[in-house]
Amino acid sequence: MFDKVGHINKLQAMVKKLLYILLIFGLSNSGFAQSLQLKFENKLVEHFQKHTWKDVVVTRDSLYSSPYKDKFNVSVSDNYIEFDTTHLVIKNPYFSDKHDDAEEEKDYVKNFPKSFSVIYENSLVTLFENGKFTCFKLENFERNTELENKLNTKKFKYHWIIDNQLGGLSGNSIFLWNGNKWTKFKENFPLKNQPKLFEDNQFIVYGECFGEWGGTVYFFEKSSSKTFFTESTCANSVIKTSKGYNVLAHLGHGGGSAEIKTIPYPTKLTLAKPNEIGKSVNGEALGYTDKSSAFEKKLDFYGLQIFSSFDYQDKVLYIVHLSELTFIAEIKNNEIEIVNPLFFNDLYTHDPITNKYGKYTLMNLDHYGTGLNREISVLIIEGNKITKLDWNENHSR
Incomplete structure (x- = not known):
């Protein structure tokens, strides 16, 4: 009976350890993706700021706004695709x-x-x-x-x-x-x-x-x-x-x-x-x-x-x-x-x-x-x- 309980406890400990590793790995990947997204946003904001009038404030939500009749707005997507x-x-x-x-x-x-x-x-x-x-x-x-x-x-x-x-x-x-x-x-x-x-x-x-x-x-x-x-x-x-x-x-x-x-x-x-x-x-x-x-x-x-x-x-x-x-x-x-x-x-x-x-x-x-x-x-x-x-x-x- 003791051996069986000990075996179950060992399995539970291994599962907890595995879940912990997966959690850390997931957080690490999430952090890396967020870092890529932020770097991506900053580079785009910097680029479009250089190519617009100095008094226009460029943000991730409005990198460029069309001044023409059929208006469009250019922004950074929340769904970055890593090609x-x-x-x-x-x-x-x-x-x-x-x-x-x-x-x-x-x-x-x-x-x-x-x-x-x-x-x-x-x-x-x-x-x-x-x-x-x-x-x-x-x-x-x-x-x-x-x-x-x-x-x-x-x-x-x-x-x-x-x-x-x-x-x-x-x-x-x-x-x-x-x-x-x-x-x-x-x-x-x-x-x-x-x-x-x-x-x-x-x-x-x-x-x-x-x-x-x-x-x-x-x-x-x-x-x-x-x-x-x-x-x-x-x-x-x-x-x-x-x-x-x-x-x-x-x-x-x-x-x-x-x-x-x-x-x-x-x-x-x-x-x-x-x-x-x-x-x-x-x-x-x-x-x-x-x-x-x-x-x-x-x-x-x-x-x-x-x-x-x-x-x-x-x-x-x-x-x-x-x-x-x-x-x-x-x-x-x-x-x-x-x-x-x-x-x-x-x-x-x-x-x-x-x-x-x-x-x-x-x-x-x-x-x-x-x-x-x-x-x-x-x-x-x-x-x-x-x-x-x-x-x-x-x-x-």
Whole structure:
């Protein structure tokens, strides 16, 4: 009887000790999280204070308040998200000193990818000026030469993911990779030398941008090969929900602007004539001629830019540029809540594109002063891990 009681007492003591350790560990983690939150808040307050009028008091609840008609307020979120950020530089393996020393921009930029990178078979697949693919394994960014050797049996001008397969333009034809060889794609495809914004079973979505003269987002219906359009200046990402297609657009002209249009039924937009696509009308984007009103404006801000939208767990997050800082935020009506400062620098891009590939989100970044319209960097988001990959040299600003 004594041994049994002693054994029970020993177990109770061990349980108490374990609970005590867990409590201390929990308090330690809680204290660490609070410390991160406080550091995060202080840095943001300090940054925005430097970029505002001296007589304006900046607080965590009002880092920036819009002076424009469609007002918004920027604050620090109570729900800080701890993203694990990594910054890498990888040189184009086909890098040419001839291009690097070229005086003409159109030749210098040839060391950057020929088309926007995609994700395929857990690799970043990139096409360069010589028409060859380079593949980098996402787990460690080492070359996937086995995949490269399979793919580089043709020379390509542009590439995409089409119906979940790798597709590329070779000559005047599009080919799909079936896992063993390239086969000719016999369906209609609306793109030749521009990236795709979004694809599902019904539509291929893409856009065009004329800067201050507007932009257009196109919905190519697969079943009919008809194309429907509306204004979007300039579309950078599409998220589909039960309410329709949320098209995010931004423009850097003037003080910057951003908008989200929700399009429930794209076939109710204006139908484009084949000879209208990609053209301007009276000096403005075709999108302005859409009078269908088959959309709802979910967001319309002036004075900032929103470069990207992406799904994270049960919410949508945005990559926002304001006051020489690019950060990650949640947007709740007119409240922009910063959840993470990203790299805490002035990461800037002109016409980015964001696409989702399974568990990965890929954001392609261009920068006109560095590579004209070519991709100079990518952001790869997997869960709470964000990797920024720069081509050839460090592009942080």
